[in-house]
Amino acid sequence: MKKTLILFIITFLFIPLAATDARGNDAAGVQAELAALRSQFNEMKGSYEVRINQLETKIEDLAKTYSISATARPQVVTPPQTTSLGRYFQSFNPDVSVIGDFVYRNTDAKSTEFRNQFQMRQTELAFSASIDPYARGDFFFHIEQEDGDWHIGLCEGYMTLLALPIDGLQAKVGKFKVDFGKVNKLHLHNLPWVDYPNMITNYFGPEGMSEPGVSASYLIPNPWDKYIELTGQVVNNRNGVSFAGAEGTSLVYLGRLKLFHDINEASTVELGTSLATGSNDKGLGRFGSDMTTLEGVDLTYKWRPLQQGLYKSVTFQNELLFSQHNRPFFDDGTDIIDAKNINSWAGYSSLEYQFAKRWSAFGRYDFSEFPLTSSSRENAYSTGITFAQSEYCFWRLQFKHTNRNFSKDSNEVWLQCDFGLGPHRAHQY
Amino acid sequence: MKRIFISILLFLSVGSFLYAESSKIKVLTTTEDLKSIAEYIGGDRVTVNSLARGYQDPHYLEAKPSFMMKAKNADLFIRIGLELEIGYEELIIDGSRNQKIRIGQPGHLDASEGVILLEVPTTTKVDRSMGDVHPMGNPHYWLDPENVKIVARNIADRLSELSPDNSRYFQGNLAAFDKKMDEKMVEWNEKMTPFKNSKIAIYHRSWPYFADRFGLVVACELEPKPGIPPSPGHLKEVIDIMKRDKIKVILMEVFYDEKPAQFVAGQTGAKVIIVPNSVGGSKEVKDYFNLIDTIIDKLVKGLKG
Numbered sequence: 001m002k003k004t005l006i007l008f009i010i011t012f013l014f015i016p017l018a019a020t021d022a023r024g025n026d027a028a029g030v031q032a033e034l035a036a037l038r039s040q041f042n043e044m045k046g047s048y049e050v051r052i053n054q055l056e057t058k059i060e061d062l063a064k065t066y067s068i069s070a071t072a073r074p075q076v077v078t079p080p081q082t083t084s085l086g087r088y089f090q091s092f093n094p095d096v097s098v099i100g101d102f103v104y105r106n107t108d109a110k111s112t113e114f115r116n117q118f119q120m121r122q123t124e125l126a127f128s129a130s131i132d133p134y135a136r137g138d139f140f141f142h143i144e145q146e147d148g149d150w151h152i153g154l155c156e157g158y159m160t161l162l163a164l165p166i167d168g169l170q171a172k173v174g175k176f177k178v179d180f181g182k183v184n185k186l187h188l189h190n191l192p193w194v195d196y197p198n199m200i201t202n203y204f205g206p207e208g209m210s211e212p213g214v215s216a217s218y219l220i221p222n223p224w225d226k227y228i229e230l231t232g233q234v235v236n237n238r239n240g241v242s243f244a245g246a247e248g249t250s251l252v253y254l255g256r257l258k259l260f261h262d263i264n265e266a267s268t269v270e271l272g273t274s275l276a277t278g279s280n281d282k283g284l285g286r287f288g289s290d291m292t293t294l295e296g297v298d299l300t301y302k303w304r305p306l307q308q309g310l311y312k313s314v315t316f317q318n319e320l321l322f323s324q325h326n327r328p329f330f331d332d333g334t335d336i337i338d339a340k341n342i343n344s345w346a347g348y349s350s351l352e353y354q355f356a357k358r359w360s361a362f363g364r365y366d367f368s369e370f371p372l373t374s375s376s377r378e379n380a381y382s383t384g385i386t387f388a389q390s391e392y393c394f395w396r397l398q399f400k401h402t403n404r405n406f407s408k409d410s411n412e413v414w415l416q417c418d419f420g421l422g423p424h425r426a427h428q429y
Numbered sequence: 430m431k432r433i434f435i436s437i438l439l440f441l442s443v444g445s446f447l448y449a450e451s452s453k454i455k456v457l458t459t460t461e462d463l464k465s466i467a468e469y470i471g472g473d474r475v476t477v478n479s480l481a482r483g484y485q486d487p488h489y490l491e492a493k494p495s496f497m498m499k500a501k502n503a504d505l506f507i508r509i510g511l512e513l514e515i516g517y518e519e520l521i522i523d524g525s526r527n528q529k530i531r532i533g534q535p536g537h538l539d540a541s542e543g544v545i546l547l548e549v550p551t552t553t554k555v556d557r558s559m560g561d562v563h564p565m566g567n568p569h570y571w572l573d574p575e576n577v578k579i580v581a582r583n584i585a586d587r588l589s590e591l592s593p594d595n596s597r598y599f600q601g602n603l604a605a606f607d608k609k610m611d612e613k614m615v616e617w618n619e620k621m622t623p624f625k626n627s628k629i630a631i632y633h634r635s636w637p638y639f640a641d642r643f644g645l646v647v648a649c650e651l652e653p654k655p656g657i658p659p660s661p662g663h664l665k666e667v668i669d670i671m672k673r674d675k676i677k678v679i680l681m682e683v684f685y686d687e688k689p690a691q692f693v694a695g696q697t698g699a700k701v702i703i704v705p706n707s708v709g710g711s712k713e714v715k716d717y718f719n720l721i722d723t724i725i726d727k728l729v730k731g732l733k734g
Contacts (some may be wrong), residue, residue, distance in 0.1 A: 260495060309489065311686060391656075426492065426520050
């Protein structure tokens with residue numbers, strides 16, 4: 001016990017001595033460490049001073065920037081709440097537009113209406129909007145004067161189904177201008193001339209062929225990623241020029257293949273082939289051979305250099321139509337005595353050159369026979385000039401000479417002014 | 430045997446290349462400015478195409494069927510917005526039959542979301558008597574680099590949404606983009622500060638954002654109203670203003686007819702500075718930073734006289 005106590009006391013006394021001794025030994029090391037730390041600190045201080053200086057310079061620069069923008073930037077004006085609410089509610093309404101087509105026509109053809117008179121040839125009312133997430137709707141009403149009275153009619157009214165389960169497929173139901181050729185689908189105000197080519201008026205009627213029906217179009221996948229569109233349509237057989245007419249009860253079947261190619265960034269070419277077939281009988285169903293078949297080919301070349309695109313462009317557009325009209329002949333309207341296959345054709349070639357931002361000139365050559373006779377022919381030569389007052393209004397002067405082998409030649413001069421109000425859906429290329 | 434082996438190897442290489450291509454997000458932008466930003470943010474995880482070229486007027490594109498084919502294959506369609514593309518966007522998207530890029534879908538991005546707008550009409554009615562006025566504000570906001578940072582963030586966020594696995598990559602590129610833009614802003618401001626409050630004449634109202642950012646004052650435009658070509662009467666007014674205010678430069682885009690500007694310059698002694706207002710507008714403008722570099726360098730040269 002005594003030994004333990006002595007050992008404890010000795011230990012107790014010597015520990016502080018040992019510690020003091022160790023501290024004395026480390027003093028030099030601590031001093032060295034301190035010196036190293038001091039050196040590091042000074043180094044860091046120097047480094048941070050450089051960086052702080054850099055940051056201060058940057059802040060000064062930024063301060064300059066903001067002082068500039070603060071003085072130069074006009075106050076950002078937020079539209080009044082009522083305006084934005086108005087826009088919000090407006091967005092649920094369809095786009096509504098009205099387009100007036102006003103013409104003065106001077107002609108030496110004595111049999112036509114509105115000879116040497118002003119005419120509000122057509123007023124188009126257009127409504128376009130999305131119907132729901134899957135479809136959009138378009139309506140085009142035309143108001144025209146006929147026999148002194150004004151009539152409103154549905155030119156087109158259709159729904160386009162945009163979200164079909166098959167990739168690349170789109171469908172349309174309603175009344176629409178049929179997809180035959182290039183120009184049949186265009187409305188009067190969208191033509192590059194005052195009038196439709198003779199091919200259209202002689203084979204489809206004054207404003208082309210527009211019928212109720214269904215349509216499906218498909219973008220054909222191809223390794224070149226080119227635009228190749230195949231369209232099939234079935235419409236009522238009510239066209240009275242090439243088909244059965246107002247009393248027709250059967251259907252007309254149409255198909256069109258359209259290929260589009262960018263030659264370079266300024267030039268494009270579009271090639272289309274069209275087919276339409278249907279009965280030309282009034283729907284009585286008495287004859288199996290009373291069919292009309294139309295084939296069409298169209299070729300359009302467009303040039304618009306991108307940098308000067310506001311001021312220069314060329315459109316060279318051509319269409320051909322071939323008709324096989326199998327027509328029965330009756331004795332007193334009861335029995336067939338003969339059937340005759342009438343083969344005829346028509347076409348046009350048009351060149352339009354835009355030579356300034358607002359000005360373009362055009363020329364068109366028409367050749368046309370008729371569905372019911374290939375011996376009657378028209379050759380027409382048109383030329384004119386268009387002044388675009390703005391995107392929404394243009395003036396056009398056109399001269400047309402028509403040479404016929406079945407009646408007198410005629411000359412026509414038109415002055416046209418088209419003007420539009422409201423947002424109108426952009427037109428196809 | 431060796432031939433078969435090489436053929437298999439070649440097939441696998443081509444196959445893997447095609448797979449790598451197809452795994453990228455396909456972006457279609459309406460302008461080359463948006464393309465440049467999307468390429469910076471998307472890096473090697475995206476392929477980007479643009480409808481408009483930098484040297485054409487982006488207001489007046491035609492809805493070519495070939496554009497519809499580009500849109501058909503796109504995963505993300507990015508527009509400037511504010512009705513700049515009103516004449517062709519809907520036709521192209523409808524014609525593409527691509528449901529992913531319809532308005533309201535994740536594959537459709539309006540890059541103008543959140544940008545600081547100028548010239549938002551404050552009248553209760555906007556109509557065409559005011560020219561081609563944009564009811565939601567001047568759409569040329571990309572000429573303010575600070576707005577472009579917002580556009581870049583919009584693109585990064587949307588790419589991240591479409592491809593969450595690459596989100597960190599896109600956000601990292603966004604940070605790098607912002608850093609570079611901040612550095613360039615210092616440089617651009619240094620160049621433009623001496624010309625603070627200088628008055629300039631412009632052709633079309635493409636430049637208010639640029640002028641506002643760099644402290645210039647737009648004194649007059651050659652177009653009497655947006656989109657309406659210069660008339661002799663209006664040019665006379667412009668000449669009077671330029672003589673009165675001793676304006677040294679007429680700033681204009683590459684795609685407008687320079688004759689009216691040269692006429693005014695001849696009458697006033699000013700210089701016509703023709704600069705691209707979009708990436709790709711001239712050969713040297715390869716990306717957005719080049720664009721502002723080019724505009725500032727040419728403008729500074731003109732302002733120095």
